[in-house]
Amino acid sequence: MGTDDRPSGGRGSRGPYVTGQARRQAIVDEALAVFSRTGFHGGSLREIAKRVGVTPAGLLHHFADKEELFAEVLRQRDEAVRAAAGDPAEHTLIEQAKRVVAHNQTSRGLTSLYAIVSAEATDPEHPSHADFAARYRVRADEAAEILRRGQEAGEVRADIAPEHAARLISAVMDGIQLQWLLDESVDMVPLFEEFVTRYLDPAAPPRP
Structure with missing residues (x-):
């Protein structure tokens, strides 16, 4: 998880953290839909990112690579x-x-x-x-x-x-x-x- 998704002690708010966690789970949910249809090799990070409404770079803000995302789905x-x-x-x-x-x-x-x-x-x-x-x-x-x-x-x-x-x-x-x-x-x-x-x-x- 990137620093932008962590709660800021100075602000005392968990808003960004909660939003980041929700986005991360949305990525996992869409990855499940893609991997369960096409398997690991056929699953595209670009397609998963599109389904979530983020860029591929935004997806990689939450998961280092496809292997890490797949491991979380499993x-x-x-x-x-x-x-x-x-x-x-x-x-x-x-x-x-x-x-x-x-x-x-x-x-x-x-x-x-x-x-x-x-x-x-x-x-x-x-x-x-x-x-x-x-x-x-x-x-x-x-x-x-x-x-x-x-x-x-x-x-x-x-x-x-x-x-x-x-x-x-x-x-x-x-x-x-x-x-x-x-x-x-x-x-x-x-x-x-x-x-x-x-x-x-x-x-x-x-x-x-």
Whole structure:
């Protein structure tokens, strides 16, 4: 943030700061719309600036470059998903996953952004390649540990490998979301619920 957006102690006013924060958030909101339609590489700072009503130079007053702006869009997306999942102390991994799927079905822009950019990030040269590889790996490790605890508590069937199940849960979520983005008649919530019930519920028939 530039010095023009900081509150002045001498004036005792937060007006410029509040205005700067509002403009910064407007840039992030429009960047989400652009990146969710065209991806990172196709997203133009000039188009984002035009949608906000500032010059490209004015946009760069708030964000150093496209990478920094994109990182902030993803950060806010992650915050929204964490909020939708709820407190891990109050919800099981399966309940959290269901809540995220339901949230994503009401947030097409964020869901589209994640689908497009995760595909783009398979390119080793993509600025988010390392981040996306790490986020899938870390989340799989966390999910596997939660599934192990679920097995110990009798909440998750014992005949699955937690490491495999953690990856499959993520893969199914991503796959269903992609189908929904292509055809909104696809209802993600019951599809995902059927998968987790049949695959993870201890009461489900044993796997062959």
